[in-house]
Amino acid sequence: MIKQLRRLPSWLTVTIGLVLFYAVIQFIISMGWITEYVAQVLQWAGIMTISSLGLNLIYGFNGQFSLGHIGFYAIGAYTSALITKDWYSTWSGSRVGALSGVIALDTGLIVALVVVSLLRLDAIQKKLKGAVSRWLSQFETSVLSGVVTFLLALIAVAAGGAVGWLLWRTLPPVLEAVLGLLSAEIAKQVVFGLALILGGILAAIVSLVVGQPLLRLASDYFGIATLGFAVGLYVLLQNSDKVIPTMKGARGMVGIPVWTNWFWVFICAALVIVAMRNLVYSSVGRAIKSVREDEIAAKAMGIDVARYKTVAFAIGSLFAGLAGGLFAHKSPGFLHPSSFDFLKGFDPLIVIVFGGLGSMTGTIVASTGWAFLLEGLRVALPQGFEAWRFVIYPILLLIIMLLRPQGLLGGVEWWFLRPPKVQTKTPPGDEEK
């Protein structure tokens, strides 16, 4: 039986395994063998897994110490909540208003970024400086090149803005018509799926923009700078009602539909885990890891360090945004900026260090353990002592760090998260090495 299983292609075994796992849990939930409360904790574990895997990609695999993860999580949460709330109980005047608005925003920003990269601003600036420095003084040269760069950047913004505006104007009737064709239930799920993806994409785009200047900083400075980003965003969220009234700022956003369920959490977590595994064990993944190992050696080996820092940061933030979207639609459908303050931002960091930096298995186990430990202690501890959870888990963390500094599962991976076997020409006896 095992031998026959081995002969199946690994993607098929993984798919079967995942479907079975999903089905068993879904069956248990449907039969009511576990309470709604436990099911909620399970969702929480999945959300934590997605977000922490993102941070593990940034810190564990790429070596960039980010404290701003919670900011991207918040962007995903609020963006998707705005979209679904509009669909559920229209706040913008049209039930697809927020949806088309976010699509327009995402697309516009992407267009602007693409135009900027096509223009190659820094190369133009350098060339221009070299060319005019013969005739002008240094001050005049930098002013002139600054003006030209600004004008070119304006072109990029204008291009992005034009595309975004056009989409924003034309999309609502189209979306309304397309979604109108579907049955109400399916349309709802489609809107939810789109909301999650769009929230993740917005988080990734913001990380690209924020990352451009910040990723030049060395590790600790990068940590502080990203923390600054998270704190700044937190303040923005507290005052968000001045821009979008329905976000309600510091009073907390209400009326978000509770659509997160085991199905969505599982699908997202499974996709993220598989995508991350495939990425990590590819040439791109090795380039990402080489940056963590030795930046100078990586540069000398032809790795574009700045590019792979940006890539890891953007993908990690995409995962955070996705997790944030799922979090926003968890019961009770309420978002408050205090869920995204910087103390909460340490949760995924604790999880990945606890599970083992650079170990996907460790992150999954630690996220699940984290969710069940905190909630389990709430039940296990005598009444009035619930706050002692925050005494017990730090002690646990201390013990783990003293006994296993590499983390609970540092260097360990489940079989389907291990690197693919290398085919060698050496005799089979050597392969076990």
Next chain:
Amino acid sequence: MTQENTLSSNPSLMPDDQVVLEIESLTKYFGGLRAVHNFDVTIKEGELVGLIGPNGAGKTTIFNMITGLYSISAGDIRYKARRLIGMEPHAITQLGIARTFQNIRLFPKLTVLDNVRIAYHPHAGYNMLESILRMGRFGAKEKELTERALDFLAVFGLQDRYNEIASNLPYGEQRRLEIARALAAEPKLLLLDEPAAGMNPGEVIALMDLIHFIRDRFKLTIFLIEHQMRVVMGICEWITVMDFGEIIARGTPGEIQNDPKVIEAYLGKGAVTGARAEVA
């Protein structure tokens, strides 16, 4: 510059003495410290050129400027007639210049195989989307580059160690792995920074054979830093000697060996007679 003429009249490996690396009046200041001053060298295809000098003479600084890790204060560096000034280090490597480091800089926690495969990354031939979906060119290209990396390891006798964590290798093997990794970047010009540092005499001899072998096998031009006289004397066709950031001598090993300035730089004034015996 007469010495350069003597060199080109040597029976060179390549028929058309194409210039690979050309450095002109290269200068580097670190604040007020002049680390390198008016350095120049011309390296032709297939040559094995040595750069020697006492510790702190500015040899590694020159390598760091060629590979783009340091900016230059003045002068010019051209690789196959192309200016390297202002280029990003990774772009310079992708043009065909790879290097090793004086104090081995492997990717310590990755496997031996991954160390080599990383250097192949610019030639991987598939993009990020293909790797996330494991579709398109991913399978074939990944297999191809893994095989090529294993072939490289085999050249250096490391094929059985492919799954080992790089930092667990013994010192000599780490040195060899670093050269293997540099070769995987598919360079035309290889810069070796003190490859014999920390090796015993037996290992040094094996290393000299290895350098000759890879030069012929991969059709490389090699620029080598060393401060062990024995190594450079044994393998280089052409040597430049530096002290305090300036060139003090250049010539064939035979000429260098007897140059009083060189002996003075290495052993101090008045040591000339004793040093001859030592160098020989």
